[in-house]
Amino acid sequence: MASIELDHVSKMYANGAYGVRDVDLTIADGEFVIFLGPSGCGKSTTLRMIAGLESVTAGELRIGGRPVTHVPPRDRNIAVVFQSYALYPHMTVRQNMAFGLKMRGSPASEIDAKIRDAAGLLGLTSYLDRKPAALSGGQRQRVALGRAIVREPEAFLLDEPLSNLDAQLRAEMRLELVKLHRRLGRTIIHVTHDQVEAMTMGDRIVIMRDGEVMQVGRPLDVYANPANTFVARFLATPPMNLVPATLSADADGALAVVLDGATLPVPGQHAASYRSAAGRPIIFGLRPEDLHEARQNQAWQPLELTVVAMEALGVENILIGQIGGEKPVEIAARLSRHFHAPIGSKVMLYADLAPMHLFDPESGKVLPRPAIALTAQ
Template sequence: MAEIVLDGVSKRFPDGTVAVAELDLTVADGEFVILVGPSGCGKSTTLNMIAGLEDITDGELRIGGERVNERSPRDRDIAMVFQSYALYPHMTVRQNIGFPLRLARMDKARANAKIEEAAGILDLTDLLDRRPAHLSGGQRQRVAMGRAIVRDPRAFLMDEPLSNLDAKLRVQMRTMISRLQNRLGTTTVYVTHDQTEAMTLGDRIVLMKDGVVQQVGPPEGLYDRPRNLFVAGFIGSPGMNLLPAEFTPEGLRTPLGLVPPTSRITEALRNGPPREATAGLRPEAFEDARLPRQETAQLPAFTARADIVESLGPEKYAYLTLASARSDGVPGTAAPDARAPVPLVARLDAKSPVREGELLELTYDPTQIHLFHPETGTNLIASP
């Protein structure tokens, strides 16, 4: 195991394209870090620079305290798991897992012991004599991971290893990878474009866009305290609702109506905000007003038409078009909103009787509002 340090690392291609710009990141010994972002953001290029598959244009890469910029991939003592399983079709599972040990000329008894141990960890013991053609996609990926495990590397590098699996297998493999990393405690850098994988797997997330790191932190930190609009919109499924807003002496005016001053709004006002802003609310901030609440506090309410309703068993998603809003959060004082219709998604309790096409009265928690600068996209409240 080893600490991985990227100190001002950049990658610039011959045509001048900057794939990664001055990346500073420390992956602690035994930590599980996720590189996530849209296609072309630089996450795979970063992983390839750590592996030695891409040259570093500027900056320094250290693994276990040693500079490795000029070292070949085989001399960095890392193991990679790719999106493609890259198994030898003519070899059995046992032979595929043990291939790196054969290259290292490890004695047969010791190699067999390591293969059996890896197979036991990955639940492959009964499959050791099969060939890849007779395995499922999930089993093939486990074989590829077993081949990495037997090397006892200082770090694992995983490049979208679950992309070729169906939805059910992805969930199973996510759980297996998490348990495996907890058991082995090996430093791991994992690349994905799937924010669900990022939220459920890593100790920390590194969210990238256009080669630049947007935010680094634990999953709940990026979800609860997004640094900018990009982070707010990328993390979370469905994404955060973003609404135009205007600061007034009475509070925050939005398509939902006038939001009374909250601690977040007050904090944003202290920071000298612009006149206008972008307000963000997660889907879970909304509730069907027809359902009883334990809290006694009166919440602001508004009316919207439910265009589409998705029932997922324990919860429902209502995709809405705002029709009108209460101007002061007090029932009985509804006033039409002059703005253009605004789309909205709300995550509701499964007990909600909402139906497609009906006007629905919703309440929302104003303390969960996020505020962003309309031009720069930065969070107007305290930085995470």
Template sequence: MAGIDLKNVTKIYGNAVVAVDDVSLEIKDGEFMIFLGPSGCGKSTTLRMIGGLESISKGDLLIDGRRMNDVDPAQRDIAIVFQNYALYPHMTVAGNLGFGLKLRGVDRGEIDRRIRAISEMLDIGPLLERKPAQLSGGQRQRVALGRALVREPKAFLLDEPLSNLDAKLRAAMRTELIKLHQKVGTTIIHVTHDQIEAMTMGQRICIMKDGRIVQVGAPLDVYRNPVNTFVAGFLASPPMNLVPGRLDGQIGLDAVTGLAALPIPEALRPGYASHAEKSVTVGLRPEDFHLLPLAGRSAPVSVTAVAIELLGPEVILVAELGGTGGPEIQARMPRDFLARPGETLTLHYDLTQIHLFDPATGNVLVRPRIA
């Protein structure tokens, strides 16, 4: 296993295009780290620099404390699984699994032992004599993972390995990767743009934007305490509702957006008081709207239904906050919820979960953390 340390790492293409900008990150030995962000944010480039497939323009990469900037990829003892699987089409599954070991001069008996162990772990034993063209997408993905596992490397780098799978298989493979990490305990860095993968798989999430790290933390901590509107609007589906408003301090302290006024809980007022009478961006999670009041911690708010999305386990209500003409928001409702477009409803918002952001910078307004 390996600890991986990025120190002020930068990648510049053609002396002009900065793909990764001064990234510093410590990945612990045995950790499951997620790189999350939209296309073009630098997450795959960062992964490729760790693997040695991209050169580092500035900064240092350390693996187990050793500087690796100029070390050949084959000498880093890191296995990479790509989005397109990259299996050799003319080889059988067994041939694909053992090819890298054969090149390294590993004894034939040891190669066979590792192939048997990995094929049993990934349930691909019956496929060993097939070629990639005879496999489904999920089977190819298992073989690609097996080819990485059979090397017993210090770390695994996974570059969006589930993106080509259908929704059901993607969910199953998420579980398999979690179980795999629990078994082998090896450092894993997983690149994805999928928020569900990030929330369910990683021990920590590193969120990137425009080549820079925006926030790093445990999934629930990042979810509950986003540092800015980018994180708040990117993590989770549906994401946090971000609506324009202001802090009204004439009587108490209210977050006012359109015709809706949400009283700031007393525990949060000290953190927000200095922003009274200023514009803010109000952050409201969809799951914090309720049909019934919550004792001592919610406020009623009128909404006008625009549409509903029936998802089976839940219903997503799209509505105008504060009534017709108000900013559009999404709210998670129970599975049996129904509303007609144009219907006026009263929802109850959990005030303890309100977030306020500076509309100029997008940064969160710091507040005490409450349950």
């Protein structure tokens, strides 16, 4: 096992464009870290630099405390599992898993023992004599993982390994990867653009955009306390509602968020943090699950919406509604499966403002306030 350190690492291309800019990150020994972001954000490039498949323009990489910036990939003792599986179609599962060890000159008895152990761990024992064409997508992914496991690397780098699977298989493989991490205890970096994978699998999330790290933290901490509007919108489906507003203060100093069509008092616990922004335009942020169909708490504030759409998901309904007059803004609410309202009707929901956020409209950065802990992690 090994820690992985990126000390102000950058990747610049010949045209002067940055693929990755100044990533400063330490991944602990045995940690499961998710690199999350949209396509082209630099997450796979960062992974490839750690693997040695991309050169580093600036900064230093260390694995297990050892500088590896200019060390060839074969000498880094890490395993990469790609999106495409990269299995040899003419070889059996056993042969695919053994290939790397044979190239190293490992004894046949050692190879057989490692394949047996890895196949048992991944549920592949009965498939060892099959070729990839006779396997499902999930089984092929397990073979790719098994080929990496038998090498006994210090760390695993997984580059969107689940993106080729259907929804049910993705859910199954998410659980399998978490179990595998617990059994092996090795450092894992998992690249994905899937928010569900990020929230459910990793010890920490590294959210990237345009080659830069936007925020690093435990999944629920990042979810509850986004650093900027990009993180707020990216890490959830449906995303956080972000509404242009103004922060006002009355003669007594009480603060309120003034939207087009509603005025929402700022909870007392946030007043001190937000007071300096009074009188300024802001972006008001509230998660869809913080809008409720019934007023279970007197502190929750009424908010009238015009129903634009209803998405029935079985376990819950997502309401899309409009607030405002001349320039209405659409917001989402995550409601119970029993809630129904016709399109075009007006409904009254109740906003729990305790988890609200305010953002600077120019920089997109969150206005600081005490962090919220959703649950112990």
